[in-house]
Amino acid sequence: MVTEVAARSREEIAARVAADLAPGAVVNLGIGMPTLVAGHVPAGREVVFQSENGVVGTRPLEPGEHPDPDLINAGKEPIGLVAGGSYLSHADSFAMIRGGHVDVTVMGAFEVSAAGDLANWSSGTDAIPAVGGAMDLAAGAATVVTMMSHLTGAGAPKLVERCSLPLTAAGVVGRVYTDLAVLAVEGGEFVALELVPGLTFERLAAATAAALRDGRDRVPALLGERRR
Amino acid sequence: MVTEVAARSREEIAARVAADLAPGAVVNLGIGMPTLVAGHVPAGREVVFQSENGVVGTRPLEPGEHPDPDLINAGKEPIGLVAGGSYLSHADSFAMIRGGHVDVTVMGAFEVSAAGDLANWSSGTDAIPAVGGAMDLAAGAATVVTMMSHLTGAGAPKLVERCSLPLTAAGVVGRVYTDLAVLAVEGGEFVALELVPGLTFERLAAATAAALRDGRDRVPALLGERRR
Amino acid sequence: MSAGAETIDKTVAGVAAALGEVADGATIMVGGFGDSGIPEELLAELLEQGARELTLIANNAGSGESGVAALLRERRVRKIVCSFPRSSGSVWFERRYRAGEVELEIVPQGTLSERIRAGGAGIAAFYTPTAAGTELAAGKETRLLDGREHLLEHALRADLALIRARAADRWGNLVYHTAARNYAPTMAMAARETVAQVDELVGLGDLDPEAVVTPGVYVDRVVRLRREEAR
């Protein structure tokens, strides 16, 4: 159904998110695809990446850089620290998150509802439960952004009227970046801000299992302009 | 009534308290007379003095030592820092106090009751209220010790059956050092552990407005042996 | 951060730019304990600017003729939330308080710092044993937890925090000097905007990342002011 459109790759979605990060924003990147965002920040733009395990100012390792085995991100991958970065305890790190000092959290999602409900911690199967920092980030970050494929592997929409999977937090998602579009979540509906080349609004609507409004006349606001 | 006995001076009471501080004890000294205790710790004994404004390891200034105007104790007097000391925020300092990590707090008192109730923050007059850290220390420290004159300037006992002044905390005082005696507060009564030379038990009992038990056969246990 | 810039620079020139505009009725946290860690020049600028009906959250209520005392003298303060308003020099607080011109909320020092920490950490309220069974428990919800009476205490937040630190970089990372740290790191977390006056600016990366006390995340503006006293 959406096969001939210029769907974005994972790296392209990451680059699209990165382009919208405001200079100076404090940003937490979730495990998996969101960590790719750090590698796509426009040259010269300073964005502060926070990792919930107690690092402010993470950066990807340089090619060939010797990793410090203790210096990892929340996904347990080796990282580096930028000049201006610092270390803090887990409790202090989550105080920062819960207290609303992280401007943007970028997370993967199984489902996002038109009300901004987020389901991304439990697949609802009998898998062993594991929540990590997802609920803290979803409840605490000033702006919650998800990045994900628009459809599941089985072709089912991930943007839904009501989540069927266990919630991570209710009414929190503000922006969604998928392989097909950039969407806002506002007033109980999805708003298409930008479609990938070759995709019509109607086809995006068909791939979205909830009300979809056309907002392509709007320029997506930068994420995380400091308002504290 | 107690005029010919060898009543202890303020410095002598402080020295008596200091002699009972266990090596390694973490001790907070209240404003006023208790700060004198730091100057009387037996030579070679390491006691960690904590000041609630964020200093672990305070020491009196050396004679002629140039004071750092920022480095003060809770009584706003200039102090020094011992090797092994460190600085922390007010919130972290009171986490230490409230969390029971200060082994001994030494405070002045207007009244102490036989139940261990402490009144030392409000004189009950129309003075402007000011509580400082007294309630936090009284509620949080593992052992609460008071040092004070046994009688008020007007000759009234400060050790009473029931406090008449507003409480700082209920049922917390464990040991009392006065100009006349060292007393434990146990099981709803005062226990005289040690009397100054020339004082009889009967005269101490007469200067104490609550039941007094004779415990002079006991050696006062050191204060603040680490049990955390 | 200056408009349109791609890099982060929280340093500003001059105390007026640092303070920014303070609205009447603002709630302001003021760092310091006694004379240690007081953001004196920021408070002088606040006085100069003229905002009124302020609520101040601070350990003390000022002494002498400057800082919080001057704000009280000039009748800029509607309410003070503090732990120890009384001192040998707290003349202006006492005068305004006795005349009923300033409201006082007295809070135990540890409860005050924990309420500020809660405000910064997104904890709406907490149970503490401090002050249970005392006059300061009046009107507060109590609860028996672990066999002991506790009081429910609510988070404190502010529109603005004014603090002093020893050194900063352009990201707003801060380190302090001895006991002047006191309330500053916690207040920096609990205010919508935090302004720090510092003795020294250093290059980005010059502060040891293991030793940064306040990450720049919590700081909005930094101004370097030469201090007259020797440190």
Add this chain to the structure above:
Amino acid sequence: MSAGAETIDKTVAGVAAALGEVADGATIMVGGFGDSGIPEELLAELLEQGARELTLIANNAGSGESGVAALLRERRVRKIVCSFPRSSGSVWFERRYRAGEVELEIVPQGTLSERIRAGGAGIAAFYTPTAAGTELAAGKETRLLDGREHLLEHALRADLALIRARAADRWGNLVYHTAARNYAPTMAMAARETVAQVDELVGLGDLDPEAVVTPGVYVDRVVRLRREEAR
């Protein structure tokens, strides 16, 4: 501190003396996040000693064949309180959990670290917005505060905390290495006894008092263990 000594020396020789005797049924906090900051040798000694029916409080539930995973394999663990038990190598946890041989209390990571902090700071319970309206709120008391639903969460304490740090002095003051800090400073506050394994011992006064992360007040025993990896 050795008996009868007048000075403070929390350093001990050897991991067995550091761990001390651990009773069956003890509650133990274990520092670390993933492989960063794990007190591996202390955990190996705990396995060697043989204490059973343990409750562990940790971010993860172990992976591979050492540390927490080995304790699970040897059926020493009655319950784990953690945030993220699942990982590519969490084979022993999964096996014991699926067989009903270990109880799991799953806690959001920020709530876990805050509950530990509360335990250390004498806060019996607190209200957090995290997890409100989710499955993990089941059975928890809720309360509307500041117009938002919050959950009541209770403090966590332990009999013992096992942590790793970079360096210590004889008073037990600790500094950490990069992200290995994670849970250690908070767990050190929340346990009746805290034991730290460190890479380096330094002289008293050699640690910058502005940069000490864990004051020795929170530490009971320190053991230096040479680490094989280069740091």
